[in-house]
Amino acid sequence: MQLTRISNSELTVDVAALGAEMQALSTRDGRNWLWSGDASFWTGRSPILFPMVGRAPMDTISVGTERYQMGQHGFARRSAFTLVEEWREHCIYRLEASEPTRAMFPFDFQLDIEHRLEGRAVVVTATVSNRDTRTMPFGVGFHPAFAWPLPGGEGQSHSVALDNGGAPEVFRLSGGLVNPVAGHSPFEAGRLTLNHADFENDAMIFPQGAGKGLRYASENGPAVHFTWENLPNLALWTKPGAGFICLEPWHGMAAEVGGSDALDQRPYTVLLEAGATARYSFRAELIG
Template identity: 45%
Template structure:
């Protein structure tokens, strides 16, 4: 397996693996901010979710009626990506369709994922291109996990939405599918104090209204200010039982609806690219 790529700029350092083109480390002045994947809780760190976000009914997806098995969050996070470009502060990995991917999702595609540092900011950008001759339905999401508590924290952590909104909450059912009802928002004037009991029913999902940015902070700790590009839904998740991480997850896609069929194109927030089309998604975090 290819070696991890190390990046540096200003007060930040980062490390990116070829497996999944997944961020492995993000340090600010030597302090680790990214969850380090302890398998006792959850072995992920910052996986990319493609071509689905969340679960499919009975772990089966379909493209134009052709059924295939697909596990939660798709296959890109477990694939070995190819390093296309790198410099001291940025790297780009690529993943294209193969016989292995076409066995579960028959459409041609090319993913390009760039991690770039500039001063105190990390930016992550993904381009999805349809390189085939048939429509490409897909969902895409980011799943970065951060230390909770943050380094140096002396008090409770909170998330503050930039838009000050109180978006409605959605939850998953016992099969990991999107339940039909919405629930009152846990945010008050855009503010949410994190506590383990928020995650006893799994992820908090906000299909709309959370806005294009938020901050994650705690007294005595660095403030992490996020911006999201082309990701209208937000997930916030930690493993039930008080796991020492919290995921801030911007998505353009969600789990299939309870009672829905397996077609990727019919999932909430799925997109379909025509042959030759491409689109981009991204997130960034500035540490201050």
């Protein structure tokens, strides 16, 4: 696997050409704050979701009158990106439309993924360019899996606290699709104590109201201040018993139960005009 390493005096990050996916996020003391990718639970570490977030009915999307097969979260995470820029503290990987991508997604696009270090923070930015002659519908999102427990927080309870102090309604998945019936928020005064039992029915999805930032923290130890831009949706996910929690900001979600398979009808789909460019990012600052 081709890897690019970026570093500064505080952090080291490894990024793979496959999926432009972050593979390790380490502080200078050698602690890795990212999930290890243990195949007995889940091999992902920080996949990029594009051109679709979540699942489509029967893994099929439609664009106009044509239908295409596309697996959960799109194809970017399983695609080989090209390294187009590399410096000590940042790198950019690129994926462009090709014959294989057009067989699933009939648009001419460019997707650049930048990883950049800023002190004790890593900033990941997805830049989507529509190089087609028509409006391009898509979903985009991030799926970083942070260690649970955090390094140095072993034996302590962990929580997620929203910066806005909100209590957004939660939605759940049914057969991989979003059940459109909202549930009572698991947040109290903006805070949720994490419990593996809460994920026995898959992810917790918050389409709106989660704001633009949160603090994922152990009770008396390390923490991650996690913020995002241009991404209105948030999900939290793990596999019960696994050593990670995914903090997932999205612009776009899985199709709804009983909903259309049309890509442009999915909740929160982006409709990007021909020739336009849009950017989406998250920032993870490591504390402690």
